[in-house]
Amino acid sequence: MKKTAIFGALTIAGLAAGAAAAGTLDDVKARGKLNCGVTTGLVGFAAPDANGKWEGFDVAVCRAVAAAVLGDGDAVEFVPTTGKTRFTALASGEIDVLARNTTWTFSRDVDLKFNFIGVNYYDGQGFMVPKALGVSSAKDLDGATVCIQTGTTTELNLADFFRTNNINYEPVPIETNAEAQQQYLAGACDVYTTDASGLAATRATFETPGDHILLPEIISKEPLGPLVRHGDDEWGDVVAWTLYALIAAEELGVTSANVAEIGTSTNNPEIKRLLGTEGTLGEMMGVDADWAAKAIAVGGNYGEIFAKNIGEETPIGLARGLNAQWTNGGLIYAPPFR
Amino acid sequence: MSDTHAESIRFVRETTLPQAEPPVAERGIYKWGRENLFATPGNALLTLIALYVIYVVLSAVLPWLLNGVWNASSLSECREILAGETGGCFAVLVDRWQQLLFGFKYPSAEYWRPALAFVLFFVAAAPVLFFDLPRKMLAFTALFPFLAYWLIWGGPVLVPVVALVGFVVGYLAYAKLVTRSFAGGFFGGIAAAAVTWIIGGFIVDWLSGPSSLLRAVPSRDLGGYMLNFMLGVTCVSLSVPFGIALALGRQSSMPLIKWVSVVFIEFIRGVPLITLLFVASVMLAYFFPPDSNVDLFLRVVIMITMFSSAYIAEVIRGGLAALPKGQYEAADSLGLDYAQAMRLIILPQALKISIPGIVNIAVGLFKDTTLVSVISMFDLVGMIRGPILASTDWNGVYWELLGFAALLFFVVCYGISQYSQWLERRLATDHR
Numbered sequence: 087m088k089k090t091a092i093f094g095a096l097t098i099a100g101l102a103a104g105a106a107a108a109g110t111l112d113d114v115k116a117r118g119k120l121n122c123g124v125t126t127g128l129v130g131f132a133a134p135d136a137n138g139k140w141e142g143f144d145v146a147v148c149r150a151v152a153a154a155v156l157g158d159g160d161a162v163e164f165v166p167t168t169g170k171t172r173f174t175a176l177a178s179g180e181i182d183v184l185a186r187n188t189t190w191t192f193s194r195d196v197d198l199k200f201n202f203i204g205v206n207y208y209d210g211q212g213f214m215v216p217k218a219l220g221v222s223s224a225k226d227l228d229g230a231t232v233c234i235q236t237g238t239t240t241e242l243n244l245a246d247f248f249r250t251n252n253i254n255y256e257p258v259p260i261e262t263n264a265e266a267q268q269q270y271l272a273g274a275c276d277v278y279t280t281d282a283s284g285l286a287a288t289r290a291t292f293e294t295p296g297d298h299i300l301l302p303e304i305i306s307k308e309p310l311g312p313l314v315r316h317g318d319d320e321w322g323d324v325v326a327w328t329l330y331a332l333i334a335a336e337e338l339g340v341t342s343a344n345v346a347e348i349g350t351s352t353n354n355p356e357i358k359r360l361l362g363t364e365g366t367l368g369e370m371m372g373v374d375a376d377w378a379a380k381a382i383a384v385g386g387n388y389g390e391i392f393a394k395n396i397g398e399e400t401p402i403g404l405a406r407g408l409n410a411q412w413t414n415g416g417l418i419y420a421p422p423f424r
Numbered sequence: 425m426s427d428t429h430a431e432s433i434r435f436v437r438e439t440t441l442p443q444a445e446p447p448v449a450e451r452g453i454y455k456w457g458r459e460n461l462f463a464t465p466g467n468a469l470l471t472l473i474a475l476y477v478i479y480v481v482l483s484a485v486l487p488w489l490l491n492g493v494w495n496a497s498s499l500s501e502c503r504e505i506l507a508g509e510t511g512g513c514f515a516v517l518v519d520r521w522q523q524l525l526f527g528f529k530y531p532s533a534e535y536w537r538p539a540l541a542f543v544l545f546f547v548a549a550a551p552v553l554f555f556d557l558p559r560k561m562l563a564f565t566a567l568f569p570f571l572a573y574w575l576i577w578g579g580p581v582l583v584p585v586v587a588l589v590g591f592v593v594g595y596l597a598y599a600k601l602v603t604r605s606f607a608g609g610f611f612g613g614i615a616a617a618a619v620t621w622i623i624g625g626f627i628v629d630w631l632s633g634p635s636s637l638l639r640a641v642p643s644r645d646l647g648g649y650m651l652n653f654m655l656g657v658t659c660v661s662l663s664v665p666f667g668i669a670l671a672l673g674r675q676s677s678m679p680l681i682k683w684v685s686v687v688f689i690e691f692i693r694g695v696p697l698i699t700l701l702f703v704a705s706v707m708l709a710y711f712f713p714p715d716s717n718v719d720l721f722l723r724v725v726i727m728i729t730m731f732s733s734a735y736i737a738e739v740i741r742g743g744l745a746a747l748p749k750g751q752y753e754a755a756d757s758l759g760l761d762y763a764q765a766m767r768l769i770i771l772p773q774a775l776k777i778s779i780p781g782i783v784n785i786a787v788g789l790f791k792d793t794t795l796v797s798v799i800s801m802f803d804l805v806g807m808i809r810g811p812i813l814a815s816t817d818w819n820g821v822y823w824e825l826l827g828f829a830a831l832l833f834f835v836v837c838y839g840i841s842q843y844s845q846w847l848e849r850r851l852a853t854d855h856r
Contacts, residue, residue, distance in 0.1 A: 126800050127814025134811045136519055138528035166800045166810065174706045264813070264822065291820030293503055401500070401816050 110182050110314070110321035111372055114155055119163050122148035123181035126166040129287040130396040130404075131187050140164045143395040144185040147206055147312050147329060150381040151183060154328045155373055159384030173198055176315060183325050185312040189239075199316040203326035206311055206388075208408040208417050210304035211243050212282035214289060217297050219276055224303040228253040233266050233275035235259075240280055243306040263288065281308055283396065283404055290401040324371055331378035333420040334360060335387035337411050342386035345379050360423045367423060388418065488512050492824075498817035516821045517828055520812055524828065527647015527802050528811055534578070534639060538650050541575040544568060545657065553843060576646070576654070578638035582631060586624030590617040606763070643721040647802035649832055654721075655803075656790040656836075659728040663789075664782065666729065667736025668775075672766065674741055685737070692734035698795055700727040705799035724796055732789045739781035743774035776851050783844035787837045804829050 114120050124132040124144055132142040140148075140162075149159040165181050176184045177199070187209075188194070190202040213224050221227060224247070234241050236259040248255050258275040260266045267288055270278040278285065282304060289295050312329065314322045335341070338357050340348055349361035358364035362375035369375065385391050389411075396404045410416025448454055462468040491511035495518065496502045502513035517524070526535055548568035551561035570584035594617030602609030646654070673685035692700075704723040747770060755765035775782075797806030808825045812818050 125810075125814075126802075126806065127810035127812075129814050129816055129819045133814035133816075134523075134528045135815065136523070136817075137532075138523070166802070168798065168800050170702075170798075171706055171800055174710070178710050267820070268822075287819065290816075291499065 110318050111155065111324055114182055114321075118156065119161050120148065120152040120155065120183070121163045121165055121181045122151070123165050123167045123172055123175050123184040123186055124148065125186045126168055128187060129290075130283070130400065130402045132164075132185075141395070143207065143391060144187060144312075146385040146391040146395065147185045147332075148183070149384045150332055151325055151328045153384045154331070154377040154381040155324060157374065157380055159380075173200070176200065176313065179315075182321070183312055183314050187310045188313060190309045190311050190313075194313075200313045201316055201322050202311045202313045203322050204311050204329045205309040205417075206329060207283065207309075209281045209283050209308035209310055210408075211240050211279060211306040211308065212285050212304050213301040214270070214278045214285045214298055215276060215301060217299055221301070224301045224305070225251055225253065227255060227277060229255070230276040231256045231258055231274070233258045233260055233269050233278045235263070235266065235280060236261065239306070244279055247303075247305040267291070283402075286396075286404050287402045290403060320372065324373065327371065328378070328381050330420040331360060331381055331423075332388040332391065333411075333418055334423055335378070335382045336389040336418075337413065337420065340382055340387060342383055342390060345382045349376075349379060356423055488823075494518055499820050512824050513821055514824055516812070516818050516824055520807075520818070523648060523807055523812065524804060524825075525648045526650050527645065527807060529645035529647060529802075530641060530650070531639065531645075534641065537575045537578070537638065541572040542650075542653070544571065544575075553847075574638065576650075577641055577643070579640035580628060580631075581637060582624075582628045586621060586628055589624065590620040593617055593620045643719045644801075646721065648807050649804045651796070651801065651803040652790070652793045652833075653836075655725065655728060655793040655796065658725050659732055659793075660786045660789060662725070662729045663733035663736050666733035667740055667782075668771070670733060670737035671740035671744060674737065675744060688730075689734045689737055692730055693738070697728070697731050697792055698798060700731055701795060701799050703727070705801075720801065724799075724801070728789065728793070732785060735785050736782055739785060740774060740778050742781065743776075743778035744770065746777050747773055779844055779848055779851075783840060787840055790837060790840070791833060804832065 122145075124140065124142075127133045128142070128144075130143060132140060132144045134140050145164070148162050148164065152162045153159040165175060167175050167181075167184070167186060172184055172186050172188065173194075175181050184200075185206075187207065188202075189209075190205065194200055195202055213227070215221050215227075227248075232244065232255050234244055234257050241257075244255075244257070255277075258269065260269055263280065263284065266278055266280070269275060271292070278288070280288075282300065285300055289298050289300070292298060312325060314325055334356075335345075338354065338360065340357060340361070345361070348357060349363040352358065355364060359367055361379045362368050362377065366375070368377045371377070374380070386394070392404075392406065392409065393399060396402045398405060406414070406416060408417050410418060412419040445451065449458065461471040487510045489512060491506070491509060492514040493502045493505050493511055494514050496505060496513065496515035497519065499513055499516070502515055506513075522532060522535065526532075526538060530538070545568070547561075548565040551557045551559065551565055567588070570588045573587075574581060574584045594613040597616035598609045598613030600609075601612040670685050670689055673681045674689065676682045676685070701724065704727040705720060708718065708723055751769060751773065752765070755769040760768065794803055794805040796803050797809060800806070800810075802810060808829060812825060813821070
């Protein structure tokens with residue numbers, strides 16, 4: 087009886103705290119720091135370097151949002167989260183935004199009460215095989231042994247793919263990516279399958295990456311994006327449009343090198359509106375007029391961030407593919423700044 | 425000697441022969457080898473197999489160890505230097521040793537603070553572990569937790585001072601009131617300490633400006649082996665007294681105390697540690713308002729301490745049960761009250777019996793501290809699995825990093841085990 091009363095009181099306290107935290111934008115401004123949830127470490131997407139400074143593709147989103155709201159890309163408190171703790175950290179208000187290569191799914195959006203504010207990386211499940219196997223398409227994999235992480239959506243996708251193509255395979259269940267790497271190299275399986283970005287990152291660590299190829303088939307949709315809590319649309323707008331600003335900047339040719347002067351030198355009114363030299367877009371959203379300029383100045387536009395962290399020049403070496411601008415045949419598309 | 429037989433006997437040896445060496449097969453390494461390695465055909469076969477296994481292991485490990493690369497900035501550079509030969513890439517340890525030891529967020533200019541606390545820890549632990557040392561050193565041991573807190577976390581010096589004063593005031597109140605009744609002394613002491621802390625808290629807030637002698641480091645910036653060591657030391661030293669209290673409570677004749685102890689022990693032992701850690705990190709966040717988060721380090725310390733004190737309580741209960749009933753009766757017949765009997769007669773014997781069990785739990789607990797990596801605290805294993813293996817430079821280095829972690833843990837655990845064996849020999853009073 088007494089315990090029930092205590093838990094009830096605690097729950098009410100928690101709800102009251104949730105209600106008090108409704109204006110996330112104001113909270114962040116008052117705090118002077120953005121609390122951003124990231125992974126505990128994923129090659130190319132988020133990891134601290136030798137000096138403890140966080141770097142990566144997801145980290146760049148956090149820094150851009152911090153720059154847009156607070157004017158400083160370093161005013162971020164990075165909260166490392168695991169696959170298990172990420173959603174509670176966001177729901178409990180410990181973090182303001184979660185940028186942790188999280189797949190946008192129906193149940194996460196609707197049932198868990200989060201808002202995915204866009205997609206910053208279109209991923210999909212792929213296959214890696216040794217070149218010596220002499221296979222050029224996943225449809226040639228009849229009878230192959232496949233290393234697969236148990237309990238993930240990749241397992242189900244794999245079964246579906248092989249069944250629709252009416253070919254057989256033998257699964258080798260493994261627990262973690264590290265284990266998969268060792269098993270695959272030791273020859274316990276012919277094929278390793280997981281998200282294509284993960285495959286590329288894994289292959290980059292091999293002693294002889296050239297001996298392994300990624301097959302062209304991508305058999306599932308894994309749109310990865312940042313997310314915020316349900317019910318605070320002002321804050322969701324800020325995060326979403328910061329991401330769109332980075333994407334639009336690439337389309338419009340605004341880079342970290344020219345962002346300081348292009349706002350005044352250009353004749354393109356959309357660039358002027360984006361960078362705040364014309365119009366009142368920033369004011370509508372409750373941030374400074376040059377919010378987008380600050381966000382772009384931190385790490386560059388979407389294309390620069392991609393190239394620096396996971397692009398073809400890096401050891402991970404991911405091609406733009408689906409993540410090219412829509413003008414180049416990709417899916418990356420920002421609504422107009424008007 | 426007469427010369428009677430001088431003519432009849434040709435030769436008389438007048439000195440003893442010098443001692444000849446034993447035959448080759450009966451001395452030195454031959455004898456030892458024959459007796460120990462090749463005594464029977466079966467033994468000879470086993471020896472040869474063992475030699476072969478040792479050869480295989482060493483021929484794989486030694487080149488890897490001796491040919492290792494210590495100077496490179498990434499795994500690919502390591503591989504270039506090795507150019508296909510066998511060799512470890514120990515450069516990752518050189519590059520990231522600070523992160524392995526202190527975590528990636530502890531400010532590097534302040535590394536001397538935890539290092540100093542680590543050295544002082546041995547000074548503080550010495551009089552507790554080796555009771556031949558002068559008892560006056562215990563004064564430093566009592567001060568050490570507050571000093572170590574200030575060194576590692578920094579911030580205003582008044583915080584640990586107020587904490588210390590609270591304990592002193594609490595003890596004084598206890599000493600004054602306990603002459604009348606134990607319960608009065610106990611609760612009076614707690615109340616006095618709490619009042620001191622509340623008043624002290626206001627004074628600290630009022631006095632301490634933004635600047636302080638040592639820069640404040642928040643708990644979430646702690647990491648690496650430092651975090652394992654701090655958790656291990658704090659939880660072991662807290663859980664032994666709690667364990668004793670629980671073990672005595674479980675034997676108590678007062679039903680309330682007995683049932684509280686039984687329920688606590690059985691519940692905590694029936695729940696996996698990892699569940700308790702998830703509760704500490706995830707569930708508690710729902711119950712507190714977002715801004716007034718109770719420190720995660722403190723939450724984890726509480727959970728691990730609860731866990732290990734339940735186990736230690738059971739070990740000590742075993743020690744208590746092993747004592748003959750005559751010991752309890754002897755204490756009673758001397759006219760000792762409960763506290764005196766326990767302190768002077770029962771516990772010294774029971775604890776001596778329990779040493780191996782307690783050490784076993786301490787070693788296990790120390791290794792269990794690596795479980796905090798699943799709740800995204802960056803202890804040694806968390807640092808390896810997370811930031812270091814996820815960096816583009818070092819993704820793919822497994823043996824070197826995990827071997828280093830194993831070495832660090834082995835040193836400490838082996839040290840604890842050697843100490844406990846010494847302690848058992850030192851305390852051996854029976855005549856076996």
